[in-house]
Every structure is written in C-alpha cells, then in structure tokens.
Amino acid sequence: xxxxxxxxxxxxxxxxxxxxxxxxxxxxxxxxxxxxxxxxxxxxxxxxxxxxxxxxxxxxxxxxxxxxxxxxxxxxxxxxxxxxxxxxxxxxxxxxxxxxxxxxxxxxxxxxxxxxxxxxxxxxxxxxxxxxxxxxxxxxxxxxxxxxxxxxxxxxxxxxxxxxxxxxxxxxxxxxxxxxxxxxxxxxxxxxxxxxxxxxxxxxxxxxxxxxxxxxxxxxxxxxxxxxxxxxxxxxxxxxxxxxxxxxxxxxxxxxxxxxxxxxxxxxxxxxxxxxxxxxxx
Ligand SMILES: [Zn+2]
Numbered sequence: 453x454x455x456x457x458x459x460x461x462x463x464x465x466x467x468x469x470x471x472x473x474x475x476x477x478x479x480x481x482x483x484x485x486x487x488x489x490x491x492x493x494x495x496x497x498x499x500x501x502x503x504x505x506x507x508x509x510x511x512x513x514x515x516x517x518x519x520x521x522x523x524x525x526x527x528x529x530x531x532x533x534x535x536x537x538x539x540x541x542x543x544x545x546x547x548x549x550x551x552x553x554x555x556x557x558x559x560x561x562x563x564x565x566x567x568x569x570x571x572x573x574x575x576x577x578x579x580x581x582x583x584x585x586x587x588x589x590x591x592x593x594x595x596x597x598x599x600x601x602x603x604x605x606x607x608x609x610x611x612x613x614x615x616x617x618x619x620x621x622x623x624x625x626x627x628x629x630x631x632x633x634x635x636x637x638x639x640x641x642x643x644x645x646x647x648x649x650x651x652x653x654x655x656x657x658x659x660x661x662x663x664x665x666x667x668x669x670x671x672x673x674x675x676x677x678x679x680x681x682x683x684x685x686x687x688x689x690x691x692x693x694x695x696x697x698x699x700x701x702x703x704x705x706x707x708x709x710x711x712x713x714x715x716x717x718x719x720x721x722x723x724x725x726x727x728x729x730x731x732x733x734x
Contacts, residue, residue, distance in 0.1 A: 473549045481558060481560070483558065483575055485719055486516070486575040486712075489716045493712055496515075496711045497509065498707060500705075500706055500707075501684070501705045501706070501707065503703055503704055505614070505619055505623075505684070505685060506620045506622065506683060507623055507682070507683060508623050509707045509709060510678075510680055510709075511673075511675040511679045511681065513678050513722075514674065514675065514676075514717040515674075515710060515717075516709075517672070517707060517710070519646075519705060519706070520669070520670040520705065521666060522667055522703065523667060523704060524701070525646075525664075525666060525703065526665065526702060526704070527645065527689070527690060528683050529599075529616035530542075530643040530644075530683050531620050531681065532561060532681050533638065533681075534567070534677055535679055535680045536678065538680075540725075541638065542561055542562075542571060542641075543564040544594045544597075544640070545641065546562050547561055553593055553650075554584075555592050556574060556592060557574050557575060557577045558573075558574065560574075560676070561574075561673075566728065567725045568726040571676055571723070572674065573673065573674045573676055574671065574672070575672045575674050576670070576671070577591075577671045579592070579664060582648075587653075588651060588652075588653065589648045589659070589661055591646065591647070591665075592646065592671060593644045594641075595644075595649060595651075596644050596647070596660075597641045598615070598639075598642045598684070599687065600615050601618055608696070615695075615696050616686050617639055620639045620642075620682045621639050623684070624639065627680070645683070646671070647663055647691050648660065648663045648664060649691075662691070663692070665690070674720060676723035677723050681707070683707055685704055686702075687700060688700050689701050689702045689703065
C-alpha cells in the first residue's frame with residue numbers, strides 16, 4: 453500500500469535530537485597517569501597474529517596493551533572477556549551508545565549486561581588525528597559485527613573458513629581447550645581496530661574504505677579488569693575492497709603487553725561489576 457506523507461511531516465521531523473546516553477556523569481579516565489608511566493613500561497609479552505588468523509592474549513588489571521600495525525595496512529577484529537568468566541564479554545552496542553560509532557583515546561570498552569563495567573580504557577591512539585572524513589568515515593568502529601561464514605554463505609553461496617568469526621572461534625577453542633562449537637558461542641561483536649567505516653549519506657548503509665593505518669601505528673589500552681583477549685587479522689586486509697575471501701592482501705598484527713610501575717597499578721581505579729541488584733522490580 454503506498455504511503456503518503458502526512459501534512460505535518462516537516463513539523464514532526466523538526467523535533468530536536470537528544471543524546472540518548474550522555475556519558476558526562478562518568479568520571480573521565482585520568483590519562484595523565486598513563487603519560488607519567490609510559491616511558492618506563494616493561495614489556496611482559498607479545499603475540500604476533502598471522503594474517504587471516506586470530507590469537508589470544510591475557511592482560512592483568514591495570515596493565516597496558518597495544519595493538520600495533522606491522523608490515524602493512526591491516527584491520528583487526530578484537531574480542532574481550534573477563535579473564536576468569538567468559539560470560540562477561542565486550543558489549544559493542546552499549547559502547548557505541550555511550551561513546552559513539554568510533555572510539556579513540558578516553559573511551560571505555562564496556563562489558564555486557566548484567567556486568568556493565570569498563571573492561572578497558574583507550575589511553576592512546578596514533579590515528580586519533582583522523583576524526584571523520586568527507587565520506588563520514590572514522591576509525592576503530594563499534595558498528596560492524598565481524599566478518600562471518602554465515603553471512604558470506606547467505607550473500608555469496610560459498611564457504612570461507614578464515615572470516616574473523618571463525619578465526620576468533622578457533623583461537624578461543626585453542627586457548628580454553630574446548631570444542632569449536634562451544635567456543636563459537638562466546639565470540640561476540642567486535643571492536644574493529646584500524647578499520648575505516650561509516651554510513652553512506654543517502655541510504656545509511658555500513659561502508660568500509662581503505663584504512664589509513666600504516667606500520668608503526670597503534671592503539672593502546674589500559675586493562676580495567678583482568679582480561680582475556682582475542683584478535684583476528686581480518687581477511688579483508690586494509691578493507692579497501694573485499695573481505696571473507698583470500699582476495700585482499702593481508703598483514704600480521706602485533707599485540708604488546710606491558711607492566712607499568714606498581715604505583716600506577718595501585719592508583720588505577722578498580723572497575724567493579726554493576727551494583728544493580730537484578731531484582732527488576734520483582
Ligand atoms: Zn574480518
């Protein structure tokens with residue numbers, strides 16, 4: 453049935469937008485603490501993530517980790533869990549609602565309900581200069597979900613086994629020594645590290661364009677809780693043209709884990725799980 457605009461359509465559209473979750477009541481992270489210790493960090497681990505694969509890593513609370521571009525432009529898909537409880541995992545949707553579609557220094561990565569606490573704080577971002585480009589594209593999005601073999605089969609009819617969803621699943625299965633089918637249920641919507649994305653102006657469809665990341669670029673986090681992470685080096689490479697295939701040129705990504713001075717560890721705020729009693733009025 454054809455739908456016609458009501459006579460007061462313009463008036464209805466003219467309502468003023470209101471930010472749904474103004475985060476100003478949250479205390480901002482004290483990133484000056486990180487600046488003071490950065491020169492004296494001790495590297496305690498590093499994990500090289502091969503192209504079209506994923507690897508896991510662990511970061512203790514109040515320790516610092518960096519995801520670093522090496523060799524060439526490459527996008528990474530990041531999952532985070534509480535180190536001792538896989539049911540507490542990164543909540544891409546609420547992170548987006550609180551901090552916007554793309555995250556940079558000062559943003560926190562939140563865990564899913566009912567836990568709802570900061571899992572990690574972004575403390576530095578060498579692509580922070582990018583902002584939003586003329587297409588509306590920005591870096592490090594919490595819009596996209598992760599490339600996966602189900603959507604690929606739906607749209608192309610073929611099967612591809614190195615989508616980020618599959619890479620993250622295999623990496624978690626290895627880490628936890630659990631069946632792949634069980635591990636898969638813990639894989640969740642990602643932070644798209646280094647990916648340049650936005651919504652098209654006309655149809656508001658999710659788009660990607662060549663990532664501006666170059667070797668040496670990094671994004672740095674402080675772990676607000678003990679973390680288990682998994683990072684996939686996306687088969688889309690710099691995500692300039694395609695994903696979910698072997699077509700794109702791909703590069704490794706490096707995860708570096710650092711221990712700061714003890715006074716930083718003592719000073720960095722503890723991130724408690726939500727104190728909401730979960731009665732839901734009952
Ligand atoms: Zn991917």
